[in-house]
Amino acid sequence: MIKMENIHKAFAANKVLTGVDFTLNDSSIHALMGENGAGKSTLMKILSGIHLKDQGQITRDGSDIEYNNLKDAEKDGIIFIHQELNIWPELTVLENLFIGNEETKFGLLNSRVMKKKATEVFERLNFKIDLKKRAGDCSVGQQQMIEIAKALMMNTKVLIMDEPTAALTDREIDVLFEIIEELRESGVSIIYISHRMEEIFKISDEITVLRDGRSVLYEKTNETNYETLVRAMVGRDLEDQFPDRSNTKVNEDILKVSNLSNKKHNVNNISFSLKKGEILGFAGLMGAGRTEIMRALFGVDPGDKTVEIENENVSIKSPVDAIKNGLGFITENRKSEGLILDFNLVDNLTLPSIKSFSNFGFMKRKDEREYTDLMIKRLNIKTGKNSVMTELSGGNQQKVVIGKWIGSQPKILILDEPTRGIDVGAKREIYYLINELTERGMSIILISSELPEIIGLSDRVAVMFEGKLTGILDRNEIDQENIMTLATGGQINEKTHTK
Structure with missing residues (x-):
């Protein structure tokens, strides 16, 4: 004992x-x-x-x-x-x-x-x-x-x-x-x-x-x-863990990805679309290729692909290209890829949108501080503005990663395990924030290993198995049985749902 x-x-x-x-x-x-x-x-x-x-x-x-x-x-x-x-x-x-x-x-x-x-x-x-x-x-x-x-x-x-x-x-x-x-x-x-x-x-x-x-x-x-x-x-009751998206209407495509392949990571001929204001979930077992697809799409890893954003062909060969074309990427590995651990909270939060906080080469520190105060309050980040990232808990570090990409105002935001290591109260806050972003017109690609999260948030769910896209489920088809059937290489109703 x-x-x-x-x-x-x-x-x-x-x-x-x-x-x-x-x-x-x-x-x-x-x-x-x-x-x-x-x-x-x-x-x-x-x-x-x-x-x-x-x-x-x-x-x-x-x-x-x-x-x-x-x-x-x-x-x-x-x-x-x-x-x-x-x-x-x-x-x-x-x-x-x-x-x-x-x-x-x-x-x-x-x-x-x-x-x-x-x-x-x-x-x-x-x-x-x-x-x-x-x-x-x-x-x-x-x-x-x-x-x-x-x-x-x-x-x-x-x-x-x-x-x-x-x-x-x-x-x-x-x-x-x-x-x-x-x-x-x-x-x-x-x-x-x-x-x-x-x-x-x-x-x-x-x-x-x-x-x-x-x-x-x-x-x-x-x-x-x-x-x-x-x-x-x-210290209080929590109701409605997930926002209601049953009446969400999405129409035109904002993103089309065709024939994305990354032979190094065994990802083959992936094609999918994302609609404006939609949350498209990506589900699958570990090693299925979900993260590898997004890294190739964002230009972190090399890969063949054809990408259209708002009906225009774009070339994305690096993260800089992706950001210029309106993409943001919250990586699953916040420690080595999502944060600069020796920098303080303000610098980390404003890094992707640094141009909007500068004027003729000089930083507008007042605007930086105001934005930081807003994110601390909006995401309930428990720390001071001058704290370096190593002083924050893992969950609060994750909130900073989310906050910094919100500030860059991307058209399309890729979220890879966005609530990893985050408590139940903070998860609810992030779920409602994601919903709010889509109501403003942002489109979300959500990767999560938590099936309740995928089911509770997604308008459609793309399911991966061993580097292949085995199906895309519409809202009325999304449940644990259908997702796990496709995630293990099976088929639904004797056919694979791809749309």
Whole structure:
């Protein structure tokens, strides 16, 4: 049993934790919940030795503990899988798995043993990946599975998982849950941080909710409900999680993409259209090619394609070309592609639309500050204007990425996992913001691994399977069964819906 009592932590004048109590029982799965910035990750960083507490007491089986660094905690069996993945992009998958814990023989690396162990753990996860692949070339979902595999190879007694399923598909989540159950049965205690309510009720035994740096609720999972947890997290009731789009009318095409291919990523002859004011969802299992299509469309990756915007052929060979033609792209990897982590909030928010904040080569700082204040209020970003990105929680970083593209006012906005790692209250805010943008005439392409999100927001859904577009579902055809049928290579009513 681990008990954390009256834990306080501040960074300069920013009080993050102001009296948190948390108890982890033996061989249990304890869900830790709360809005972005509530203090969940900070509390776990204190437990795992990354930060030192300012005040309070931590005991393990009645004895005081405090780790000075992450390595000390890991030696004692406390393993932390972070939301922001600690991947070395230039190293291979195999090297990432064993970095700092290499297998040696006579002072030399024992590659045979490491490959054997790696193969065994990935087989246990029912996950296939080339061990020689450069980790930086792996998708976010693949990188997440590497981190999970790394944790499974350690002598784990307490496993902390911060949004472990944010980039995984339903099939991979099911496998992960089986592994979690196995770990609990073998005596491992698990702290599970997630904003996905359905996961919390499926996997956890107990729940603690933090709000504004304090613990405000503890419940046995089978003794509480969705409404109680939401009220504890946000301090109010939430109604209508998704906006009503049943009366949304979309007509003329604003975007036509024909014969898009990217042989490197096994994407072949993709054709689709997007209508003005429409939300077109892209669904599929991990590795199906959804992100690869959008990267090729936006000019991030090379690829053959024919693109028409408002009935005119355009050439998009780079992101600069895409932005000039009215496209914006919120990437799934906010840490390395969506933000400049050493820059402050103002600079990140205004970067894509910097020309609109300048006059004869001079920055209009007043306009920048006013826009930043508007986005902080509109997106409920919990931080100061001068904060650098590394000081923000993962969810607040994601809000900044969304805010910076809104400022550039694109005609077409591509959203790749826009609510990854974001709490239930903030998700609702973003859903209604997306709806508001389409009402103003913006067109949205939405990629999401969360089927409720795809179903709740999309006017049509394009479904991918192994680099091919297997069908496009109209609003009256959108449901989980139809999406999963197409996502696994099947057909609906003996034909594939392509439009």
